[in-house]
Amino acid sequence: MKKRGLFGERFKIAMGGSLVALVVLAAVFAPLIAPWDPYQQDLMARLKPGFWSPSAAPGHLLGTDNYGRDLLSRLIYGSRLSILVGVSSMLLSALIGSVAGVIAGLRGGATEQAIMRFADAQMAFPDILLAILMVAALGGNALNLILVLGISRWMVYARIVFGLTRTLRQRPFVEAATLYGGGDGYIMRRHILPQVMPVLIVVATLQVAQMILQETALSFLGLGIPPPAATWGNILAEGSTRLFIAPWIANLAGLAIIALVWGVNMLGNGLREHYDPRMVGQ
Amino acid sequence: MIAGYILRRLAFLPLTLLLVAFATFIVLRLTGNPVDIFLDINRTPEQVEALTRRLHLDQPLPVQFLIFLGDLLHGDFGESLQFNGSAAVVVWERVGATLQLAGTALGLAVVLGVLGGLVCAVWRDRAADAVISSIAIAGQSMPSFWLGLLLIEFFALQLRWLPTSGYGDLKHLVLPAVTLATILLPNFVLITRTAILELMGEQFVVTGRSKGMSRPRVLVTHILPNAINPVLSFLGIQLGHLMAGSIITETIFAWPGVGRLLINSISHRDVPVVEAAVFFIATAIALANLLVDVLQMLIDPRIRRA
Numbered sequence: 001m002k003k004r005g006l007f008g009e010r011f012k013i014a015m016g017g018s019l020v021a022l023v024v025l026a027a028v029f030a031p032l033i034a035p036w037d038p039y040q041q042d043l044m045a046r047l048k049p050g051f052w053s054p055s056a057a058p059g060h061l062l063g064t065d066n067y068g069r070d071l072l073s074r075l076i077y078g079s080r081l082s083i084l085v086g087v088s089s090m091l092l093s094a095l096i097g098s099v100a101g102v103i104a105g106l107r108g109g110a111t112e113q114a115i116m117r118f119a120d121a122q123m124a125f126p127d128i129l130l131a132i133l134m135v136a137a138l139g140g141n142a143l144n145l146i147l148v149l150g151i152s153r154w155m156v157y158a159r160i161v162f163g164l165t166r167t168l169r170q171r172p173f174v175e176a177a178t179l180y181g182g183g184d185g186y187i188m189r190r191h192i193l194p195q196v197m198p199v200l201i202v203v204a205t206l207q208v209a210q211m212i213l214q215e216t217a218l219s220f221l222g223l224g225i226p227p228p229a230a231t232w233g234n235i236l237a238e239g240s241t242r243l244f245i246a247p248w249i250a251n252l253a254g255l256a257i258i259a260l261v262w263g264v265n266m267l268g269n270g271l272r273e274h275y276d277p278r279m280v281g282q
Numbered sequence: 283m284i285a286g287y288i289l290r291r292l293a294f295l296p297l298t299l300l301l302v303a304f305a306t307f308i309v310l311r312l313t314g315n316p317v318d319i320f321l322d323i324n325r326t327p328e329q330v331e332a333l334t335r336r337l338h339l340d341q342p343l344p345v346q347f348l349i350f351l352g353d354l355l356h357g358d359f360g361e362s363l364q365f366n367g368s369a370a371v372v373v374w375e376r377v378g379a380t381l382q383l384a385g386t387a388l389g390l391a392v393v394l395g396v397l398g399g400l401v402c403a404v405w406r407d408r409a410a411d412a413v414i415s416s417i418a419i420a421g422q423s424m425p426s427f428w429l430g431l432l433l434i435e436f437f438a439l440q441l442r443w444l445p446t447s448g449y450g451d452l453k454h455l456v457l458p459a460v461t462l463a464t465i466l467l468p469n470f471v472l473i474t475r476t477a478i479l480e481l482m483g484e485q486f487v488v489t490g491r492s493k494g495m496s497r498p499r500v501l502v503t504h505i506l507p508n509a510i511n512p513v514l515s516f517l518g519i520q521l522g523h524l525m526a527g528s529i530i531t532e533t534i535f536a537w538p539g540v541g542r543l544l545i546n547s548i549s550h551r552d553v554p555v556v557e558a559a560v561f562f563i564a565t566a567i568a569l570a571n572l573l574v575d576v577l578q579m580l581i582d583p584r585i586r587r588a
Contacts, residue, residue, distance in 0.1 A: 121301050125564060126522035128529065133306070133560060136548040213425055217530055220427045221545055240431050240534070247435050254428030262423035269419070 012270030019263025027079040034073035035059065038230045042068035049248060065238060065249055074230040075256050081231045082260065085145050086212040092150030094204050097157025098196070102188045104158070105165025116162060119155035127152040131214065135223040142225055145218065149211050160203060164196045198275040205268035209261045216257050232257050284579060284586070291572050300351075302564040306557055307350055336360065337553065354561070360554035364547060369554035373540060373562050379449060380539030384528050386455060387462035388517075394463070395470020396513060402471065403478035404501070414471060421468035426527055430461040430534040447536040458535040465527040466520055470513070477512040481505045511582050518574035521567050 026033060036059075048057035048064045050071070057064060062072040104115040122130075134148040168174055174191050182190070218224040219233020220240075227234050232253050239250030317325075317333050334340055337360075338349050353359065359369035398418070402411040437457060438446040445454050481487060482505065490500045529541030536542070540559050547555040579586050 121298065123522075125302065125305065126526045126567070128526040129522075129560060129563060130305075132529070132544070132548065133556075136556070209423065216425055217427060220425075221530065221533060222549060223545075236425075236428060236431075240427075243431060243435055244439055247439075250428065250431050251435075254425060254431070257425050257428065258423050261425070262420060265419065265423050 009270045009273035012266045013274065014270075016263045016266025016268070016270055019259060020267055023079050023260045023263070024083060026076050027083050030076050030080055034070075034076045035061070036070035036073040038069060038073040038077040039228060040069060044068065049246070062252055063246070063248055065235070065246070066242060071235070071249060071252060074235055075232070075252060077230040078232045078235060078253070078256070079260070081142060081225060081229065082212050082215060082257075085142060085149065085215045086208045088146040089149035089153075089211045089215075090204050090208045092146060093153040093207070094157050094200065096150065097154035098161045098193070098200060099188075100154065101158040101161025102165050102192055103184065105162045106169060106184055106187065106192075108166075112162075115158065119158045123155050123159075128214065128217065131218060132221070132223055135218060140218070140224050140226055145215060145224060149214055152214075153207060153210070156207065157200065157203065160199060161196055164199065165192055168192055168195055202268060202272045202275060205264060205271055209264040209268065212257070212261055212264070284576070287579060287586075288572075288576055291575065295568060295572065298568045299561075299565060302561060302568075303351060303354055304347075306560050306564075307347055359558035359561070362547075362552055362555045364550045364552040364555065369552075369558040372555055373543065373558040376538055376540045376543045377562065379537060380528060380532070380541060382455065383458055383462060383531065383537055383539060384524055386459040387466065387527075387531075388524060390459060390463035391466035391470055392513075392517065395467050396474045398467075398471040399474025399476075400478060402475040403482070406479065411475075415475065418468035418471040421464065424464075426461060426465045427530050427534055429464055430457070430531060433457050433461060434534075447534070449536075449538050454535075458531050458537050461534070462524070462527050462531045465531075466524060469516070469520060469523075473516045474509065474513055477509045478505055481508050484508075511578055514574055514578050514581070518571050521570050521574075525563050525567060 042064065046064060046066060046068045048060055048068075049055060050063035051061055053063075060070050060072070062070075062075070065071055065074065100115050100119070104112040130152045131148045134151070135144060138144045138148070168191070174187060177187050177191055215224060216231070216233035216236065219231050220237045222237065224233050225231050227238070236250050236253040236257070239246065239248075239253060243250060317330050317337075317339065338346050341349065357370050359373075361367070362369045362372045365372050398414050402414050405411050434446050434457065437444045444456055448454055487500055487504050490504050491497070495503075525541070528539065529544060531537065532539045532542035533545050540562060544556060544559040544563075546552075547559065
């Protein structure tokens, strides 16, 4: 099949993968790379621009924020929370969603109706609204954000896994396994999961991008991990109140977010084309 | 027959709303004592007692839920803790601003998105398609709040053409509407492109071409009418997205709508207004989805027969 679009799948995987790898490396080695302590204040060097300006403060490559904290160091440390929350909440929702989807697909009947109608109902409810409500009730910290985001997106996986399981259930090898007395758990591990894995990996990768965007949106609305925590959403929110005097704060945080999310999206789309060329263009 | 379908769907509406009411109730009441959430540390025992009685927290939970439902039937969410007057009225006063913003943005996104998708599909794999599709995919990675800030920086702070935020004449609407429309635009471009490309392979399109109809004519008479439905059903899915985007956009631009009220009420611990706002948003989405379904039935006879 002819490879469609501007770039082939290999280019997308390589490009997206290296962007993501770069951010992950920065997050892992943050204490080694970051030139400053992200929370160290220097009130003499407040709101200094970075290297592009003649009035830059020495040693602060990307300038400083309202408390004189080094922006580059804050951005590097911010990647840790974004990746942690993005990946963990994806894992949680993938776990809940695939188990629910497999059970609905294997059992059918009333179980299926209960699970899938519940998924439909939650689908109709904007996920950010649910997240806003839950964070408002539970309070914002990394663990709560992971829980909230995980719960708000499980239906995405449940629907896909359910559809695949329902068709797989009729296949001879699953029927044989059932006849030999294999239980739901065994069939799920041994026969269903390996089959749905490629699709799950693609969906999960693309969902990480959505989770990171949601996390930064919640932080921006003041419902994320509260300041002074160095998260990209917090840096952007703090910068947004000083757009006129220090636009670089919000813009650099925005650039960091879009770089990571775009990288994850490229990687996900590349993987999608790699696993299933029929999905290209969808 | 269409009337029957609408009636059947309307009969399901209370069920959806009941679910929404239940979800709102659970999230706000069971995740902690609302008194702890909505009163700060400097509270007095009298305040605690007053709020407990006001929210009926001294009753068992099922009774609380029934009281909540009963009040809801009367459109009564209680008095706002932050403003004078009932929470329902406080929310209702902000509805106009939200509808104005969301309506304008949705209109922009649909018109531009469908045009963009059409261009991409007709000139598939040419320069126009490559450019528009790539921008659309990049646009899906753009955090909406940053886009809003960039627009403020450029058009309000640098060029001084438009106000940075607030509500008033048409000038105030431009930046929020463009921001919100841009959140939805990439999806509409990509979905229209896919829908039209799929239709181009259909037999009735191939037949039309082989009978000697020109490309533009087949496009107008065969493809476009059939592309309306997939785009409409996608629009239904995007309504939740639209409301979520509206919450963020209203916050960035200090737009006095329901979304900003919701965020404000959460930080001011105003439970009744939070409940009323959430309920309004969920109801609006349910009703709009119903409208989309009915429109699809009116347009496509195949759905009517199914």
